[in-house]
Amino acid sequence: MSITMETILARRSVRAYDGQPLSPADREAVLAAIAANADRVPFGTKPRFALVDDAGVPDAGPRRIGTYGLMKGARAFVVGCVRPGPLAYVDYGYALEGMVLEATAAGLGTCWIGGVFDRGASGRALRLERGEVVPAVTPVGRPADRPALAGEVIRAMAGSTGRKPWPELFFDAGWERPLAEADAGSWAPVLEAVRRGPSASNRQPWRVVMAAEPGGTAFHLYLREDRAYSRAIPGVRLQDMDMGIAMRNFEEAARCRGLPGGWARLDKDPVPGPAPLAYVASWTT
Numbered sequence: 001m002s003i004t005m006e007t008i009l010a011r012r013s014v015r016a017y018d019g020q021p022l023s024p025a026d027r028e029a030v031l032a033a034i035a036a037n038a039d040r041v042p043f044g045t046k047p048r049f050a051l052v053d054d055a056g057v058p059d060a061g062p063r064r065i066g067t068y069g070l071m072k073g074a075r076a077f078v079v080g081c082v083r084p085g086p087l088a089y090v091d092y093g094y095a096l097e098g099m100v101l102e103a104t105a106a107g108l109g110t111c112w113i114g115g116v117f118d119r120g121a122s123g124r125a126l127r128l129e130r131g132e133v134v135p136a137v138t139p140v141g142r143p144a145d146r147p148a149l150a151g152e153v154i155r156a157m158a159g160s161t162g163r164k165p166w167p168e169l170f171f172d173a174g175w176e177r178p179l180a181e182a183d184a185g186s187w188a189p190v191l192e193a194v195r196r197g198p199s200a201s202n203r204q205p206w207r208v209v210m211a212a213e214p215g216g217t218a219f220h221l222y223l224r225e226d227r228a229y230s231r232a233i234p235g236v237r238l239q240d241m242d243m244g245i246a247m248r249n250f251e252e253a254a255r256c257r258g259l260p261g262g263w264a265r266l267d268k269d270p271v272p273g274p275a276p277l278a279y280v281a282s283w284t285t
Contacts, residue, residue, distance in 0.1 A: 005256045007105045008193045008249055014109030015026045016144040017073035021054045026108060027076075032141055033102035034078065039096065041091035041245060041279065042263045048132075049080040049141075050100070052125045062239060065125070065137065066118035071111065074139035078103075078110075079122040081132040087265075089237040090280065091245025092135050097197070100138060101252060109143040112136055112198050112245075115236050163195050164204050170195075171209045175273045179210055186259060187217065195255035199242040203229065206246040209271045216260070216285035220270050223278045244281050250283060261285040 022030065025261040034049045041047065052065055053076035065077045073085055078099055083094045100110045122134045167178035181188050186208065196208060207222040223243050233238065249262060254261060261283050269279040 003252050003256070004103055004228045005189060005193070007101055007181040007257075008141045008197055008253055011101060011198070012106045013111040013198060014139075014143045015111055017071070017109060017141040018144050019073035020075065020142065021142060021268065022076050022141060026106065026142070027051070027053065029106040030078065030099075030103060030108070032199050033106075034084065035197045036102070037095045037098035038080075041095050043087040043091050043265070045089075045091040046083060046084060047082040047087040047092045047095050049078060049095070049125060050126055052077045052079055052122075055250030063104045065121050067113060067249070070113070070116055071139050073144055074141055076120075076140050077137050079125055079137045079138055079196070080135060081123065081126050081128055081134050084133060084235060087240070088129075089135055089240035092249070095244070096136065096138065096241075097245040097248040098252075099247070100198075101115055103140050107142070108140050110140050111136045112200075112238070114200050116178065117216055117234065120124075133235050135241060136184070139248055149253065153276075162202070163259070166191075166195070166222055166278070169204065169207060172209050173251040174209065175270060175277075179208075179274075184210065186257065187219070187254075189257060190253040190259065191219075191252055197245050199245065200238040201229070203242070205239045206241050207273075207277065208246075210215045211271065213284065217285040218285065219250070221250075221280045221282065222271075223276075223280055225276045225278060227276065247281060254283070259285075 030051050038049050082088045103110050117137055119134045122137055166181050170179040172179040184191055205224050207224050209220040211218050225239055263281050263283055265281045
């Protein structure tokens with residue numbers, strides 16, 4: 001599917017589904033999204049993904065991917081796993097967000113779940129190998145006509161309806177000066193796509209420094225980590241996945257706008273900042 005700016009901005013967390021199995025066309029679209037994104041990662045790790053639905057493995061059907069009442073009517077899930085390592089969870093978030101955006105473009109609902117779901121059932125569906133973990137999953141399907149009340153309450157509690165303002169997220173040349181939207185020029189919609197992206201409990205841990213470089217403009221991405229939260233689930237770095245989501249939204253928005261550049265991790269932290277800021281990657285043009 002073609003991802004547009006409208007796709008990125010239209011994505012929302014859907015917690016109530018119509019209760020129907022995926023249609024053959026929808027199922028094919030999800031499988032194509034998995035195939036197109038599983039190996040497309042910036043740091044070269046090897047996440048694995050699978051679709052678990054009524055047409056899948058009989059002993060690992062969707063009803064076994066328990067979400068403990070948080071998702072209503074979901075009949076299909078995209079599940080995945082990765083071996084923990086440097087930047088592995090960033091890659092995982094980047095890849096799964098690509099699948100989420102393609103599902104959104106196909107008219108399907110999704111919802112990132114990194115906390116409360118049945119990791120054991122997901123692992124059985126993936127036939128986990130030694131050392132692999134399941135960081136996050138998403139239901140996928142047609143949204144219900146009316147969102148369930150419980151889903152709306154959860155959405156409000158998670159802060160899903162709000163986003164941090166620009167001055168908290170984006171900076172001009174260094175950490176002392178917030179970046180005004182008007183000063184971002186043609187990159188403003190790209191940064192807005194980052195701001196509007198999903199994150200665990202909507203904490204939005206990404207911070208971006210826009211800097212003039214000899215060859216053009218660079219954007220340096222940092223994690224402002226809440227260490228207690230990021231490591232709340234043993235073996236899973238939730239906020240590293242958030243950084244992958246931010247990278248994918250930035251890249252897709254830049255491509256939509258016809259803007260140049262690509263992601264790289266520089267050998268040296270380009271804009272050292274106070275703890276708990278940690279450098280992740282740079283978009284260079």
